[in-house]
Amino acid sequence: MKILVTGGAGFIGSHTVVELDKAGFEPVIIDNLYNSNPGVLEGIKQITGKDFPFYEIDCNDSEKVRALFEKEKFDGIIHFAAYKAVGESVEKPLNYYENNLISLLVLLRAAQEFKVPNFVFSSSCTVYGQPDAIPVTENTPRKPANSPYGNTKAIGEDIIRDYVYAKSGVKAISLRYFNPIGAHESSLIGELPNGVPSNLVPFITQTAAGLRQSLTVFGSDYDTADGTCVRDFIHVVDLAKAHVKALELLEEQSEPDYYDVFNVGTGEGYTVLELIRTFEEVNGVKLNYSIGPRRPGDVEKIYAQSDKVNNVMKWHAEKTMADALKDAWNWQQKITTQK
Numbered sequence: 001m002k003i004l005v006t007g008g009a010g011f012i013g014s015h016t017v018v019e020l021d022k023a024g025f026e027p028v029i030i031d032n033l034y035n036s037n038p039g040v041l042e043g044i045k046q047i048t049g050k051d052f053p054f055y056e057i058d059c060n061d062s063e064k065v066r067a068l069f070e071k072e073k074f075d076g077i078i079h080f081a082a083y084k085a086v087g088e089s090v091e092k093p094l095n096y097y098e099n100n101l102i103s104l105l106v107l108l109r110a111a112q113e114f115k116v117p118n119f120v121f122s123s124s125c126t127v128y129g130q131p132d133a134i135p136v137t138e139n140t141p142r143k144p145a146n147s148p149y150g151n152t153k154a155i156g157e158d159i160i161r162d163y164v165y166a167k168s169g170v171k172a173i174s175l176r177y178f179n180p181i182g183a184h185e186s187s188l189i190g191e192l193p194n195g196v197p198s199n200l201v202p203f204i205t206q207t208a209a210g211l212r213q214s215l216t217v218f219g220s221d222y223d224t225a226d227g228t229c230v231r232d233f234i235h236v237v238d239l240a241k242a243h244v245k246a247l248e249l250l251e252e253q254s255e256p257d258y259y260d261v262f263n264v265g266t267g268e269g270y271t272v273l274e275l276i277r278t279f280e281e282v283n284g285v286k287l288n289y290s291i292g293p294r295r296p297g298d299v300e301k302i303y304a305q306s307d308k309v310n311n312v313m314k315w316h317a318e319k320t321m322a323d324a325l326k327d328a329w330n331w332q333q334k335i336t337t338q339k
């Protein structure tokens with residue numbers, strides 16, 4: 001089965017390309033390299049021994065996307081391509097609505113026109129906002145989004161649901177990711193955002209490598225065990241495997257209007273300070289960090305209840321937070337010495 005992976009040069013997309021190949025799918029990557037670089041493709045090639053088709057295309061460019069769908073006959077789409085910096089989305093909301101929603105519409109139109117039956121969407125636990133009770137299940141009510149970025153995910157889910165139920169001929173799954181971290185165990189691909197990282201773990205590894213002075217922990221006065229936020233940190237390779245399971249589940253569905261959402265998390269929450277301590281312990285490095293003010297828009301604590309993804313998709317997290325932090329550090333050291 002040929003699978004279009006949009007944003008396939010990015011963090012989660014690149015790891016998913018590797019897992020798709022392992023499971024016998026044929027990935028085709030499109031990415032505009034806004035937040036990634038062509039070196040990722042070399043890493044994928046070294047891991048898999050294969051040179052998958054790559055197109056430097058902006059998903060908002062409907063002409064180029066249509067031309068690609070005409071050329072390649074896709075059996076499924078995994079749509080990762082999006083902007084994802086929560087803080088930046090507050091400053092530049094239109095950029096986020098434009099990039100994250102137009103690209104989705106372009107792909108959904110192409111899927112219908114070219115009869116691509118399966119669609120997987122990168123959603124986020126951000127759609128729950130600060131839930132009233134944790135862990136969150138898929139039935140936990142979505143709260144109004146804390147940021148334009150979060151809103152693009154909530155609106156994106158709604159667009160897909162309406163589209164599927166309107167008998168578009170496309171089945172779809174939205175995966176609500178918790179906090180992906182880590183890198184491939186080969187250290188050939190990992191998390192390498194362009195510019196200053198806004199996510200926690202790349203900021204930690206870049207600080208430990210001396211590329212950044214110090215990490216600021218955003219807030220220590222939350223109502224949690226040590227005052228810092230709680231998240232469900234999931235190894236990116238585990239998350240990548242969930243996409244393979246999602247495609248397999250879609251393929252099994254005979255109902256043409258199948259749509260569902262799944263939490264993809266480990267089911268365990270750790271604080272930011274617990275993560276930092278684990279990073280220091282497993283890697284034998286001391287991290288330069290200080291406590292700063294809260295970051296606007298941050299949720300205090302959230303982690304997944306993962307029974308649905310465990311039972312329906314037969315997916316389980318296999319790796320620990322410690323595994324992810326070791327892999328992230330190995331990857332960081334490798335790319336730092338290459339520079």
Ligand SMILES: NC(=O)c1ccc[n+]([C@@H]2O[C@H](COP(=O)([O-])OP(=O)(O)OC[C@H]3O[C@@H](n4cnc5c(N)ncnc54)[C@H](O)[C@@H]3O)[C@@H](O)[C@H]2O)c1
Nearest residue numbers: 007010011012031032033034035036058059081082122124
């Ligand atoms: N990393 C997280 O914490 C997290 C959590 C929940 C959901 N998500 C979602 O998962 C998806 C992938 O996230 P990631 O962490 O791999 O991010 P990433 O930035 O590493 O990857 C996204 C890729 O999409 C590309 N891209 C962006 N806009 C594009 C466009 N218009 N056309 C073509 N390519 C485009 C970027 O260049 C990048 O390579 C995103 O939709 C993100 O919102 C991420």
Ligand SMILES: O=c1ccn([C@@H]2O[C@H](COP(=O)(O)OP(=O)(O)O[C@H]3O[C@H](CO)[C@H](O)[C@H](O)[C@H]3O)[C@@H](O)[C@H]2O)c(=O)[nH]1
Nearest residue numbers: 084124125126178198199200203216217218229272295298
């Ligand atoms: O320099 C930093 C960066 C982060 N944090 C803290 O670390 C935790 C995790 O922050 P991230 O930015 O890594 O991730 P978020 O939990 O903010 O994740 C949100 O943004 C992600 C994309 O960037 C995903 O969409 C995710 O689902 C959504 O909840 C937060 O408590 C944050 O305050 C710091 O203390 N210092």
